[in-house]
Amino acid sequence: MISVAGYELDDGLAYDAEHNLWVQRLSAAVVRVGYDPLGAEATGDIVAISLPAVGSEVESGAPLATIEAAKFVGPLPAPVGGTVLAVNDALVGLPGAINADPYGSWIVELGGVSGEDMNGLVSGVEPVSRWFVDAVARYRAQGVIAE
Amino acid sequence: MTAAAQQLRVIDAGSVTAWRSQALWHGIADAMGGADAPVLSLCRPAEPYVGIGYHRRLDELDLPACVRLGLPVLRRQLGGGPVYLDSDQLFFQLTLPVGRAPRAVARLYAELLAPAVAALRALGVPAQLAGTNDIVAGDRKLSGTGAGQIGEAVVLVGNVMFGFPHERMSEVLAFPDESMRTEYLELLRDEIGTLPDLDPACVKQQIVDSYAAGLDAVPVLDGLRADELSAIERWEARLRDPAWLAGPALASTSGRQVKVRAGTWLYAGAREGVDVRVRVRGGRIDRAAVSAPSLNGLAARLAQTLVGADADPAVVAARLAGFELDGERVLAALAPGLVVR
Numbered sequence: 001m002i003s004v005a006g007y008e009l010d011d012g013l014a015y016d017a018e019h020n021l022w023v024q025r026l027s028a029a030v031v032r033v034g035y036d037p038l039g040a041e042a043t044g045d046i047v048a049i050s051l052p053a054v055g056s057e058v059e060s061g062a063p064l065a066t067i068e069a070a071k072f073v074g075p076l077p078a079p080v081g082g083t084v085l086a087v088n089d090a091l092v093g094l095p096g097a098i099n100a101d102p103y104g105s106w107i108v109e110l111g112g113v114s115g116e117d118m119n120g121l122v123s124g125v126e127p128v129s130r131w132f133v134d135a136v137a138r139y140r141a142q143g144v145i146a147e
Numbered sequence: 148m149t150a151a152a153q154q155l156r157v158i159d160a161g162s163v164t165a166w167r168s169q170a171l172w173h174g175i176a177d178a179m180g181g182a183d184a185p186v187l188s189l190c191r192p193a194e195p196y197v198g199i200g201y202h203r204r205l206d207e208l209d210l211p212a213c214v215r216l217g218l219p220v221l222r223r224q225l226g227g228g229p230v231y232l233d234s235d236q237l238f239f240q241l242t243l244p245v246g247r248a249p250r251a252v253a254r255l256y257a258e259l260l261a262p263a264v265a266a267l268r269a270l271g272v273p274a275q276l277a278g279t280n281d282i283v284a285g286d287r288k289l290s291g292t293g294a295g296q297i298g299e300a301v302v303l304v305g306n307v308m309f310g311f312p313h314e315r316m317s318e319v320l321a322f323p324d325e326s327m328r329t330e331y332l333e334l335l336r337d338e339i340g341t342l343p344d345l346d347p348a349c350v351k352q353q354i355v356d357s358y359a360a361g362l363d364a365v366p367v368l369d370g371l372r373a374d375e376l377s378a379i380e381r382w383e384a385r386l387r388d389p390a391w392l393a394g395p396a397l398a399s400t401s402g403r404q405v406k407v408r409a410g411t412w413l414y415a416g417a418r419e420g421v422d423v424r425v426r427v428r429g430g431r432i433d434r435a436a437v438s439a440p441s442l443n444g445l446a447a448r449l450a451q452t453l454v455g456a457d458a459d460p461a462v463v464a465a466r467l468a469g470f471e472l473d474g475e476r477v478l479a480a481l482a483p484g485l486v487v488r
Contacts (some may be wrong), residue, residue, distance in 0.1 A: 001347075042254055047488045048202030048226075050395030067396065068202045068488075070252040071279050073226045073295035093398035144251040 005131050005136040007037045010103055012120035016079030017131050023079050023121055024132075029113045032106040033064070033079055038135060040102040042144045044070030046095040051087040052108065058084065060117050061144065062110055080117035082110030154184040156357050157363035158371060162234065165196035166383045169221050170225055171273035172304060173386075174379030176297035178372065187324035187358050187366070189351055195300055197319050200226045200293070202472045203488075204397050209237070219241040221386050225293040225304060228406055231319055235310035239263065239354050252294070256296055261302045262293060262361035266308035266353040267307070270345055278409030287340030288408040307350050308341045319329045322401050323415050324384060330426065334407045401483040414484025423480040427458045445470065449477050455461035461484050 002011045013022045020039025024032045035043065048068040058064050063075035064084075086109040091097060098105045122131045139145045160171050168190050196219045197208060205220070207229055211219055218231075219429050234236075241259055249255040264282055265414050267274035268291070277283040282290035282305070290334050309376040317332040342350075359366040371379065385391050402416025410430040420441055426434035435453035437446040449470060456466045460482055467474030 043251075047486075048397070050202065050397070066201065068200075068226045071202050071226055071256070073253045073294065074294075074295060075222060091398060139250075142250050143254050 001124060002129065004132045007132065007136070009128060009132060011125045011128055012019045014118065014123040015131070016077075017122045017135070019077050019079065020135065021076075021079045023118070024106070027067070029082075030085065030109065030111045031080060031113050031118075033100055033108050033110065034106045035102045037134070038141070038145070040099050040110040042139055043067060043099075044072070046098050049076075049091050049095045049098070049107070051089070051092065052084045054084050054087060056084045058082065058110070058135065072111060075079065076107070078108075078110070080110060081115045082113040083119075085109045096118070115146065120122070152241050153364055154358050154364045155355075155362055156184050156186045156369040157366050158186060158369055159246070159351070160188060160190035160276060161209040162188045162193045164218055165192050165194050165232075167379070168232070168238060169198065169223055169386055170379045170382035172242060172302055173297060174377075174480065175226060175240075175371075175375050176242045176302045177246060177378040178301035178375040179242060179298065179300035181299055183231050183244060183248055185362055185364065186246065187355060188240045188242065188356070191234055191347075192232055192238070193234055194229065195363070196221055197229055198232055199229045202226065202395065203228055204400065205392070205394065207321055209319055212318050216275055216315070216318065217429040220392060222392050223293075223296055225295040225302070226292045226488075227403065228278060229320060230272070231312070231316040231418065232306075233312070235341075236305050236306045236308050237350060238352075239358075240305075241358060243276040245296060245299055245301055253279060255294060255301070255303070256292070258361075259321050260305065262357035263290065263292075263305055263354065265361070265454070266350070266357035267342075269353050269357065270349065272342060273313050274446055279432075281409045283408075284340060289342065298379045305415070307345070307354075308339075309343055309345065309347060311339055311341045313339065320405060321403075322405070327403070327405070327415055329414060331405050331407070331413055334411060334428075338407050338411055366397070368425070402480075404484050404487075406487060412484075412487060413459075416480045418480040418486050419476055421476045422479055423453075423482045423484075424437075425453060425458075425481065425484060430458055432456050432458055434464075439476070442445055442473055443461060446472055449473065453477075453481075458487075460484050 001008050013024050020036045022036045046069040050066045058078045060081040064078035065076040067076050199222050201224050264274045273284050281288050290305050294303045313335040324329040355366050404414045406412040411428050414425050421439040424436045425432045432453050435450040437450040451462045456463050
């Protein structure tokens with residue numbers, strides 16, 4: 001773990017920089033996806049989540065799940081494309097776990113993930129730190145998170 | 148800024164079916180591209196119906212009562228609880244590309260509801276925004292609102308109620324018993340207000356003017372594009388689809404919580420033989436009942452201790468701490484009712 005801009009980040013994971021999602025590679029083409037701490041905070045208190053059907057296909061950027069937080073319903077975009085291999089059903093009954101423990105709350109497991117999609121993610125201590133510092137500053141400037 | 152972005156397309160759909168009143172803005176959002184001008188759509192449902200939020204369970208409704216009353220139930224792709232909707236309500240919906248909407252939800256509601264508040268104030272109603280997204284005047288909520296992302300667009304929906312059948316609203320919800328329904332109806336009558344003296348045409352014009360001013364855009368009365376109409380028709384079909392109505396897989400809920408407005412709700416819960424019922428107003432428990440044979444006469448004191456507490460788990464836990472194990476049991480029964488959706 002590394003500390004960046006007041007957040008503890010897992011530097012062993014890759015990140016979707018646009019949507020603040022972590023991507024954990026389980027094997028060559030299988031990953032798990034979840035919100036990073038900034039994404040969980042910016043989304044607000046999550047009161048409901050609906051998950052995709054196992055076996056469904058999703059393209060990178062397409063809605064992977066639907067989140068309801070802070071009186072707003074919106075899609076959780078897929079950071080990479082693939083086939084849904086598993087979903088974390090426990091979150092349906094306890095969606096607030098994502099806010100409480102973002103790294104412990106994986107949302108979806110995807111298979112058949114391409115190397116090209118993975119290459120589009122941010123990884124490595126230096127790139128992750130640079131990106132995250134900028135993201136925090138941007139979110140603060142936009143009023144998405146508190147100063 | 149492009150010329151298109153300086154326009155506010157105004158689509159007045161007039162009086163429409165229940166399904167069109169929902170499909171209208173779902174479809175407009177679905178068809179919206181990132182460079183499109185914002186759209187303010189307006190309509191009034193010609194027939195009464197019940198709307199339910201995307202992540203809410205159908206068993207919150209008294210479905211046999213809905214059938215008996217001839218009320219279709221439509222699930223929207225926005226949040227919030229069940230609502231009764233009819234021709235006494237003017238619906239307004241602002242749809243704009245995601246990139247043009249504030250990213251912070253609190254700011255989104257504040258910025259995008261400000262024109263609606265301004266419109267009502269211009270009509271002499273002392274409206275203001277309360278909580279995150281309630282429009283109120285005095286102690287009464289005047290407008291239910293919600294927001295979400297559909298496709299590449301953000302939609303904010305709201306209504307202006309010229310009349311509201313409080314009793315009918317209480318009839319369409321499911322309650323564990325009639326006393327809770329009665330209590331809910333009392334709260335509705337106290338806290339949900341209407342604007343019967345306003346002229347709907349004036350309200351509509353004022354909303355258009357206020358949103359145009361708020362967005363610094365020129366309002367242009369427009370019809371639906373072909374792609375919007377296609378999307379609306381797809382949504383009409385979806386809204387009628389039983390699978391869509393059933394909704395996503397949701398966890399069963401503990402107890403029964405019924406919200407009236409921000410800070411005001413009822414909850415009835417039970418756990419391990421302890422029944423707890425509370426009424427929350429202004430974010431504070433103002434009525435409580437506890438019952439459990441095993442409490443050996445402590446129930447009344449436990450209930451009394453809850454009254455006056457902020458409806459916050461930590462505050463309630465602190466209040467009940469002196470009762471040790473019995474307090475913990477009451478808290479366990481009550482805790483799901485302190486999380487407001």
